[in-house]
Amino acid sequence: MKGEVLLSVENLKKYFELGKGNTLKAVNGISFDIYKGETFGLVGESGCGKSTAGRTIMGLYNRTDGKVLFEGRDVHAQVGKDKDQMLKNMQMIFQDPYASLNPRSTVFEIIAEPMEVHGLYQEKKALRERVYELLEDVGLNREHANRYPHEFS
Incomplete structure (x- = not known):
């Protein structure tokens, strides 16, 4: 099921x-x-x-x-x-990630931005943990959060 x-x-x-x-x-x-x-x-x-x-x-x-x-x-x-x-x-x-993602923002910033805009997390720690959780959901680890979009293939 x-x-x-x-x-x-x-x-x-x-x-x-x-x-x-x-x-x-x-x-x-x-x-x-x-x-x-x-x-x-x-x-x-x-x-x-x-x-x-x-x-x-x-x-x-x-x-x-x-x-x-x-x-x-x-x-x-x-x-x-x-x-x-x-x-x-x-x-x-x-x-097209180059047209969709800000090349000057880290992956962390890109993922966190909509959650910040919508006020989903009041505490930075909770936001940070959610970003890491989302990265892990797609097979990436915490270290990937500090990379930029062009560093991925």
Whole structure:
């Protein structure tokens, strides 16, 4: 048994109207479940719709059709503070780390920043331990926290 579903995407579609009756089907009916504790990667060729899918899943783009549930709640039905609270628990990492990550920040600073912005940890020690725990969750150790993004392959 896989456990509890964290994110469920059902027949998600995102189309862009291009005018003159033309439609770009950027995301055309994807479905998958991500379970708590599971690692998931969306891979594909450049321009195939990965980033559009991610933005639509997170509710940054309106969906054309389909359903996206995060912890059982419809992502696209959330508004205001409810949406803000949900987005605190979701994150998308884009394929180009040089465009996504600040090259002047250490891995520790990059991981800690969103937790600091959202006030998740009042004590520095608790924040530091959480960063180390997250690094260990993905197979890295504490020493990696002081490295910079370009030092990873």
